[in-house]
Amino acid sequence: MLTYTIRRLILAVPTLLFIALVIFLLLELAPGDPMAEMPLTIPPEVKEKMREALGLGQPWYVRFYLWLYQFFIVEPQYWIDGLFGTNFADGAQRIISFQSRSPVFNTIAERIPQTLWVVGMSYVVGVIIALPIGIISAVRQYSWFDNFGTFISMVGFSVPTFFTGVLLIVIFSVNLGWFPSIYDTTLKVNDWPSFVKQLKQMAMPVFVLALYNAAQISRFMRASMLDNLGQDYVRTARAKGMTEKVVVLKHVLRNSLIPVVTVIALGVPQVFGGAIITEQVFKVNGLGQLLIIAIHGNDVPMVLTLTFIFAVLIVVFNLIADILYGVLDPRIRYD
Amino acid sequence: MLDAAPSKKPLVEVRDLKMHFPIYAGLLRRRVGEVKAVDGVSFDIMEGETLGLVGESGCGKSTCGRAVLRLYDLTSGSIRLEGKEIGPTPQAALRDMRPRMQMVFQDPQASLNPRMTVQAIIQEPLDEHTTLSTKEKQQKVYELMDAVGLNRRFAGRYPHAFSGGQRQRIGIARALALNPKFIVCDEPIAALDVSIQAQVVNLLEDLQEQFGLTYLFISHDLSMVRHIATRVAVMYLGKIVELAPREALYSAPLHPYTEALLSAVPEPDPSLEAKVERIILQGDVPSPANPPKGCNFCTRCPKVMDICREVEPETREVRPGHFAACHLHEITSQTAGKTAAQKEANERQHGE
Numbered sequence: 001m002l003t004y005t006i007r008r009l010i011l012a013v014p015t016l017l018f019i020a021l022v023i024f025l026l027l028e029l030a031p032g033d034p035m036a037e038m039p040l041t042i043p044p045e046v047k048e049k050m051r052e053a054l055g056l057g058q059p060w061y062v063r064f065y066l067w068l069y070q071f072f073i074v075e076p077q078y079w080i081d082g083l084f085g086t087n088f089a090d091g092a093q094r095i096i097s098f099q100s101r102s103p104v105f106n107t108i109a110e111r112i113p114q115t116l117w118v119v120g121m122s123y124v125v126g127v128i129i130a131l132p133i134g135i136i137s138a139v140r141q142y143s144w145f146d147n148f149g150t151f152i153s154m155v156g157f158s159v160p161t162f163f164t165g166v167l168l169i170v171i172f173s174v175n176l177g178w179f180p181s182i183y184d185t186t187l188k189v190n191d192w193p194s195f196v197k198q199l200k201q202m203a204m205p206v207f208v209l210a211l212y213n214a215a216q217i218s219r220f221m222r223a224s225m226l227d228n229l230g231q232d233y234v235r236t237a238r239a240k241g242m243t244e245k246v247v248v249l250k251h252v253l254r255n256s257l258i259p260v261v262t263v264i265a266l267g268v269p270q271v272f273g274g275a276i277i278t279e280q281v282f283k284v285n286g287l288g289q290l291l292i293i294a295i296h297g298n299d300v301p302m303v304l305t306l307t308f309i310f311a312v313l314i315v316v317f318n319l320i321a322d323i324l325y326g327v328l329d330p331r332i333r334y335d
Numbered sequence: 336m337l338d339a340a341p342s343k344k345p346l347v348e349v350r351d352l353k354m355h356f357p358i359y360a361g362l363l364r365r366r367v368g369e370v371k372a373v374d375g376v377s378f379d380i381m382e383g384e385t386l387g388l389v390g391e392s393g394c395g396k397s398t399c400g401r402a403v404l405r406l407y408d409l410t411s412g413s414i415r416l417e418g419k420e421i422g423p424t425p426q427a428a429l430r431d432m433r434p435r436m437q438m439v440f441q442d443p444q445a446s447l448n449p450r451m452t453v454q455a456i457i458q459e460p461l462d463e464h465t466t467l468s469t470k471e472k473q474q475k476v477y478e479l480m481d482a483v484g485l486n487r488r489f490a491g492r493y494p495h496a497f498s499g500g501q502r503q504r505i506g507i508a509r510a511l512a513l514n515p516k517f518i519v520c521d522e523p524i525a526a527l528d529v530s531i532q533a534q535v536v537n538l539l540e541d542l543q544e545q546f547g548l549t550y551l552f553i554s555h556d557l558s559m560v561r562h563i564a565t566r567v568a569v570m571y572l573g574k575i576v577e578l579a580p581r582e583a584l585y586s587a588p589l590h591p592y593t594e595a596l597l598s599a600v601p602e603p604d605p606s607l608e609a610k611v612e613r614i615i616l617q618g619d620v621p622s623p624a625n626p627p628k629g630c631n632f633c634t635r636c637p638k639v640m641d642i643c644r645e646v647e648p649e650t651r652e653v654r655p656g657h658f659a660a661c662h663l664h665e666i667t668s669q670t671a672g673k674t675a676a677q678k679e680a681n682e683r684q685h686g687e
Contacts, residue, residue, distance in 0.1 A: 232445035239404060
């Protein structure tokens with residue numbers, strides 16, 4: 001298993017370099033100009049100077065190499081310096097956003113907490129409600145609970161988040177006035193009332209995203225449970241005289257969780273990617289919103305860095321899902 | 336009632352066992368009918384004997400075996416195990432009876448939980464039904480593995496690491512864990528190749544001798560049943576058509592369906608093989624959701640009579656210990672002229 005993991009990690013390096021190149025070239029070929037937003041009164045020669053100041057005067061391969069160098073060498077040095085108070089970086093050039101002229105990673109670090117709180121929490125909530133729903137739906141197949149669960153997950157699947165989000169705002173913010181419609185990032189949680197306020201402003205975006213996640217995962221869970229409930233070894237367990245609880249929770253559930261766990265693991269990168277639309281609807285300034293703004297402003301370093309981080313996460317969680325499969329299912333061995 | 340050897344008392348008594356599965360259809364999933372998988376089956380299994388249950392695919396053999404162990408909730412009927420009625424008992428109350436009756440399943444691959452080691456699979460019934468210490472359980476698992484001829488070193492392995500024959504041994508060890516009296520073997524050899532079949536059947540026979548087991552041996556392999564069974568029951572479309580001691584059934588079958596089945600058994604001697612007259616049944620087995628009126632076999636019977644299409648034949652003891660459900664033998668006993676009845680039947684058939 002260890003050699004397999006190491007081999008996969010080594011294989012991931014060329015994969016990720018290739019992904020980085022593709023993203024870079026896509027951004028390079030895409031129409032748009034970082035100077036497009038500048039006032040027209042600026043003379044062309046000044047604009048040219050500004051462009052060169054951003055490093056755009058260099059050929060693409062030089063810029064790509066510089067970005068790689070900054071991403072893999074300079075930025076880690078800054079992290080280490082920040083953690084241990086050393087001075088490896090020695091004032092080297094960091095990846096700078098075209099828009100804010102501040103280091104890209106500082107902005108990302110500012111945005112991550114909101115995304116993790118709102119989108120991450122919605123994923124956790126989604127999983128927590130999806131698993132029992134899936135299990136009960138399968139055990140009581142075609143019962144009213146199952147039919148109701150199917151209906152709810154169809155709704156969660158098919159109604160887009162920009163609709164449910166706005167619907168919730170209209171009902172709970174405008175008409176009932178229970179929850180705020182805008183997420184306040186400046187809120188500091190230091191006592192009970194502020195904690196309650198934080199919960200209130202998280203409630204609606206978390207609900208919208210959790211509905212979507214739960215719809216997906218509960219369907220997976222149900223299908224996997226049904227698949228296993230019909231297996232012969234379940235009949236064996238019943239013939240052994242096990243209680244129904246042991247049959248369902250020990251025999252069926254453990255086998256059913258194998259595919260579901262990998263599906264959950266594969267969904268984690270989406271959390272970091274942020275839910276672009278939901279963050280827009282509730283004005284949560286997380287990573288999703290950051291990416292949208294960066295795309296609007298032709299902020300190539302920001303878009304490139306964010307997209308590349310998502311790619312890394314996807315590759316890593318794919319590997320984690322594969323390893324989990326091997327850990328959970330004794331029939332699968334990687335050596 | 337169905338006692339061949341009067342000295343022995345029945346361990347399992349099944350009376351008028353019915354197992355119907357509902358069919359739902361339409362938008363509202365209304366009940367539109369039922370598959371009569373087992374439709375009124377009665378038999379006894381004596382202590383220490385092996386009752387062979389044979390019949391073609393889909394005739395209800397496996398359902399019958401599972402129903403006897405109450406892996407299903409019965410439609411109706413009575414099952415007595417060691418004199419104790421278990422027919423209508425709810426599943427929860429049955430759990431205490433499970434150690435007395437066990438099952439060896441057909442598919443040795445699918446019937447073992449892929450995520451449990453051999454040790455865990457064999458030990459689980461002990462955890463549930465006994466109060467042995469961990470060490471005693473471990474010892475018991477090793478003894479069981481010895482009994483079925485599995486190496487003790489394999490206790491920590493998972494089922495996928497074994498061959499089909501070895502997996503079936505695991506299944507047998509698992510069934511033996513709680514010292515059952517009665518074991519239903521549901522086509523235990525059907526998924527194995529021929530060389531392994533003999534090993535497993537011999538193992539089952541040895542274990543029967545060693546532990547005093549009683550088997551209900553379900554199979555479609557007539558030669559194998561002839562080898563292992565004391566008495567044989569033949570099923571067709573959810574009903575037992577003939578039940579007799581092994582030799583009586585194989586040498587002088589009474590029911591036309593049994594005759595047809597036996598004529599299909601390959602004869603190893605080529606000179607005899609040429610003389611064997613095959614009775615080829617025409618048509619397919621009727622749907623168990625919609626069995627024919629009268630005798631279930633009337634649609635394919637080579638000796639069909641008018642009465643067969645109207646009246647369902649009763650099971651009667653034609654010879655001592657030899658039961659058959661066929662109008663041919665009712666007429667025989669009434670008119671005391673078997674040949675005449677057969678001739679008559681043949682004429683009718685030719686007349687069609």
